[in-house]
Amino acid sequence: MAAPSQDLELFVRDALMRGQSKDAINAALVQAGWTPQQTRSVLDAYADVGFPIPVPRPRASLSAREAFAYLVMFATLYFGAWNLGSLLFDLINRTWPDPAMRSYMFNATDSSIRWSMAALVIAFPVFAFVARRVARDVAQHPIKRLSPIRRWLTYITLFIAAGALIGDTTTLVYNLLGGELTTRFLSKVAVVAFIAGSIFGYYLHDLRREEVQA
Template sequence: MASATQELDVFVREALLRGHGREEIGQALVAAGWSREQADSALASYADVTFPIPVPRPRASLSAREAFLYLVMFSALYFTAYNLGSLLFKLLELALPDPADPTYRQLQLDHSMRWSIAAVTIAFPVFAWVSRLVSRELARQPIKRLSPVRRWLTYLTLFLASCILVGDLTTLVYNLLGGELSLRFVLKLLVVGAIAGSIFGYYLHDLRREETEA
């Protein structure tokens, strides 16, 4: 695959060097079996400027610092989302107690709630601070939006959020068909859906905005 990509890049450079137009090159690549996206990506590697030879655009590179920031940011996001959901679950259990639950389980809520509150209190500011730092760097250097680790973690987040949403809706329909819905159960499903849906919507909007600006 790397060899094919290199051949495509060499072909585009040679074609531009010989004075062929971008649309003409793109049509030739599509006719040869390359996808339109591959052709556009290869052409986008060279700036559309007037110069005797093709001028390459700057490409995103992966640095250890950049990988560290994204790993910290997304890890803090996952940790915050999980513990926020856990905290809201426990608040619902306190507000709508189940008579079938043994007493010792109710007593354990205090300890687990303190852990969830502490986790959200620490993890969310870390996520917000690193996210702001990354946003500033992207504003200064838009090319960093093409960072491989950023794209992989963003799509991984979208995948996880979509899986949770599908599972959430499946559980709702399953229990609805069985006639086993309770208010506490429905509220818990809404909590999961709201957290996963917010994360999915935010990063999907971010990707679409990036495509529009590109």
């Protein structure tokens, strides 16, 4: 959503103080060339209450505690997702090993599997605990859905997940054109698509729900 300019904010405030309705203000601004998204963000900043002067709605603020919670939540999400993928890749390599590297593969994946499992044992409970606390806090204070750090980290997560999906699909097409499709390769493609697709779908749905409730 585009950020409104100071001139637009001053105009809306002055118009509301002169008794103009939001519909009339919106029509004038649209006629002047402002986009509906810009006008909506400013008009929605004021509550529809009967009072001589415009009454602002509460705005989302950023506290150190809130920033810490979101950073921990998204960091453990990335850490857990990476190690889940690593664990599944190692299991796929063991299930369908390269005949030329069969004995080496089993020895090489021992340490990796152990590390991935340890990471998931720690990361997943921390993520679940923090995500639950954040969700409960947002339910009690819906304005926190507009938290700047929440929006930034959500869009960064969508960007990373979309990049993983694009890279995964590109790799699939590349190997398909070269006739190098194997069960092991397709299984790894499916793992990346599942993890990245699940994260992308969940947070995209969360953003759309936020826009509907805004």
